[in-house]
Amino acid sequence: MRVLLAACAAFLAKRLRRSGAGPVPVLPVLLAAALAVALAQTVVVPALPLFQRRFHVSQPDAAWLLTAFMLASAVVTPVAGRLGDLLGHRRVMAACLACLVAGSVLAAYADHASWYAGTLAGRALQGCAGGVFPSAFGLARQETPPERLSGVISALSAMFGVGGALGIAVAGPLVDAAGTVWLFVTLAGLAGVALVGALGMGSVTGVRPETASPARPRTGLDLTGALLLAAALVAVLLGITQGRVWGWASAPTLGLVGGGLLLGGCFLAVELRSAAPLVDPRLLRGRARAGTHAATLVISVAMFSAATLIPQFAQTPGSSGYGFGASPTVTGLLLVPMALCMVLAAPLSAWVSARRDSRTAFRIGAALAAATLAALGAAHGSLAVFAVTGALLGLAYGFAFASLGGLVIGAVRADQTGAATGINTILRTVGGAVGSQLAAVVVTTSAAPGTGGLPAESGYTTAFLASAVTAVGALAVSYVLPGPGGERGPVRRRAADVSS
Structure with a gap:
C-alpha cells in the first residue's frame, strides 16, 4: 500500500514539474506536513464519545484511539530522526507522510465497517507520521538562512500545538455534517497533498542532495x-x-x-x-538538554489532559447536573478560540525569544496554563467560561510549544538536530499519551455505582486541578534551564557550526 501511494505521489509530483507550475517552496511544504500530522493527532478528540458508543467500548478504551497514535509516534520518531541524520530528511519525511495516508485510508474503511480493532490499527499507522517533525526541523536547519532560522523553528514548533487545536476545532462540525469516517478521509487528502510537495521538493527547489551525515557512519538501526x-x-x-x-x-x-x-x-x-x-544518552545530559526535555514532558501531560477533558465535559448530558450535552459541532466551535489564540501566540513567543530568551517564552506559557487550568477546576458552569479559558489555554500552548524548538536546537550541533528534536517530540507524544489516559482514568474513577458509568462532576474538578499542578511543575522545571548567558540560541549555534 505504501509503495503504491508513494508511486502515485511521485507521478503527481513529476506531472507538477512538467506542467511548469514552478518550484515548490521548502517552508510551505514543511509547515503543511507538520500541520497534517498535528491535525491527525487530535482530530479524534471531539469524537471520542461517539466512537465509544459506536464501538461499544469504555471511555478509557475509546481514549486509545488517541493513545495509539501517540505511542506509535513515540517509537517511530527517534528512528525517523536518526534515519534523517544518516540518509536525508526529505526521504524520511516522504515515508512518514505515506504512512499517514495509508493509516487514514485503513481507519476510514474500519470506521465505516464499525471495526474497532481496524480503526485502532489505522490510528497506530497514522502515528508513524510523527517522524515528520524531526525531519522538518532537520530540513529547516539545512535550508534556512541563519537570520531567518529562529522564526522558522518557532513556526514549526508552534505548528505542533496549532495543528492540534485546529484538529479539535474542525472535527466537531465535520463529524456532524458528514460522519466520523470523513475525519480520516480528510486526513488522507491533506497528507497526500503534503506528500506530493515533499517528493517534489527535492527536485525543483534548492534542497541539497541528501547523503549520510559526514559526522556519522552508516550503521544499522x-x-x-x-x-x-x-x-x-x-x-x-x-x-x-x-x-x-x-x-x-x-x-x-x-x-x-x-x-x-x-x-x-x-x-x-x-x-x-x-x-x-536509537536515543543517544548524550543528548539527555546537561542542564540545557535535560531541563528542556523534562519541561517538555511535564507541560505535555498538563496540556493534553485539558484537551481531553474539555470535549468530554461539554458533551456530557445536562441531566447529569453539570454537562452541557453539546454536539460535536458545538464542541468544535467551543475550541475555536483556543486554536485562534494559539496561532496568535506563536509569533509572540518568537518575539519574546528573540528579545529575551526561549525559556522566558516557555515560562509565560506554563504560568498561564497553570492559572487557567486552576480557574477551570474552580469554575466550569457555562460554555462561556470554557470559551474564555480555552482562549487562554491557546495562548499558553502557543507560547510553550513555540519556544521548545529553539531551546532544543540551541543545545545541540547541526548533525544532531534530527536526533535531538526526535527525542523532544517523543517526550511531547509520551506526555500527551500519559496525560490523556490519566485524565480519562481520573474522571471514570469518580463514577458512582448505579450511575451507568457516568462520571461525577468532582472527577472533572480533580482532573483540571491536577493538570494545573502539573503545569506548575513544568514552570518549576524551567528554572533549571541556563540563563541567557549560558543559552546558545539557534542562530548563534548555526553560526558556530558553520565556523567550525
Missing part, C-alpha cells in the same frame, strides 16, 4: 532499543488504563507498570552500550 521502548510505553499505559478495572494494587496492574519501568531501565542500559543508539 537500533531495533532492540526500538522494541524495548515500545514495550515499555505500552506496558505502562496499559496498566494506567486498566488500573480501575483490575484494581490499582492488583498483580496485573502493578506487574504492567513495574514491568514497563523495568523495560524502560533496560532501554536506557542498551542505549548506553550501543554504538548506534
Whole structure:
C-alpha cells in the first residue's frame, strides 16, 4: 500500500514539474506536513464519545484511539530522526507522510465497517507520521538562512500545538455534517497533498542532495532499543488504563507498570552500550538538554489532559447536573478560540525569544496554563467560561510549544538536530499519551455505582486541578534551564557550526 501511494505521489509530483507550475517552496511544504500530522493527532478528540458508543467500548478504551497514535509516534520518531541524520530528511519525511495516508485510508474503511480493532490499527499507522517533525526541523536547519532560522523553528514548533487545536476545532462540525469516517478521509487528502510537495521538493527547489551525515557512519538501526521502548510505553499505559478495572494494587496492574519501568531501565542500559543508539544518552545530559526535555514532558501531560477533558465535559448530558450535552459541532466551535489564540501566540513567543530568551517564552506559557487550568477546576458552569479559558489555554500552548524548538536546537550541533528534536517530540507524544489516559482514568474513577458509568462532576474538578499542578511543575522545571548567558540560541549555534 505504501509503495503504491508513494508511486502515485511521485507521478503527481513529476506531472507538477512538467506542467511548469514552478518550484515548490521548502517552508510551505514543511509547515503543511507538520500541520497534517498535528491535525491527525487530535482530530479524534471531539469524537471520542461517539466512537465509544459506536464501538461499544469504555471511555478509557475509546481514549486509545488517541493513545495509539501517540505511542506509535513515540517509537517511530527517534528512528525517523536518526534515519534523517544518516540518509536525508526529505526521504524520511516522504515515508512518514505515506504512512499517514495509508493509516487514514485503513481507519476510514474500519470506521465505516464499525471495526474497532481496524480503526485502532489505522490510528497506530497514522502515528508513524510523527517522524515528520524531526525531519522538518532537520530540513529547516539545512535550508534556512541563519537570520531567518529562529522564526522558522518557532513556526514549526508552534505548528505542533496549532495543528492540534485546529484538529479539535474542525472535527466537531465535520463529524456532524458528514460522519466520523470523513475525519480520516480528510486526513488522507491533506497528507497526500503534503506528500506530493515533499517528493517534489527535492527536485525543483534548492534542497541539497541528501547523503549520510559526514559526522556519522552508516550503521544499522537500533531495533532492540526500538522494541524495548515500545514495550515499555505500552506496558505502562496499559496498566494506567486498566488500573480501575483490575484494581490499582492488583498483580496485573502493578506487574504492567513495574514491568514497563523495568523495560524502560533496560532501554536506557542498551542505549548506553550501543554504538548506534536509537536515543543517544548524550543528548539527555546537561542542564540545557535535560531541563528542556523534562519541561517538555511535564507541560505535555498538563496540556493534553485539558484537551481531553474539555470535549468530554461539554458533551456530557445536562441531566447529569453539570454537562452541557453539546454536539460535536458545538464542541468544535467551543475550541475555536483556543486554536485562534494559539496561532496568535506563536509569533509572540518568537518575539519574546528573540528579545529575551526561549525559556522566558516557555515560562509565560506554563504560568498561564497553570492559572487557567486552576480557574477551570474552580469554575466550569457555562460554555462561556470554557470559551474564555480555552482562549487562554491557546495562548499558553502557543507560547510553550513555540519556544521548545529553539531551546532544543540551541543545545545541540547541526548533525544532531534530527536526533535531538526526535527525542523532544517523543517526550511531547509520551506526555500527551500519559496525560490523556490519566485524565480519562481520573474522571471514570469518580463514577458512582448505579450511575451507568457516568462520571461525577468532582472527577472533572480533580482532573483540571491536577493538570494545573502539573503545569506548575513544568514552570518549576524551567528554572533549571541556563540563563541567557549560558543559552546558545539557534542562530548563534548555526553560526558556530558553520565556523567550525
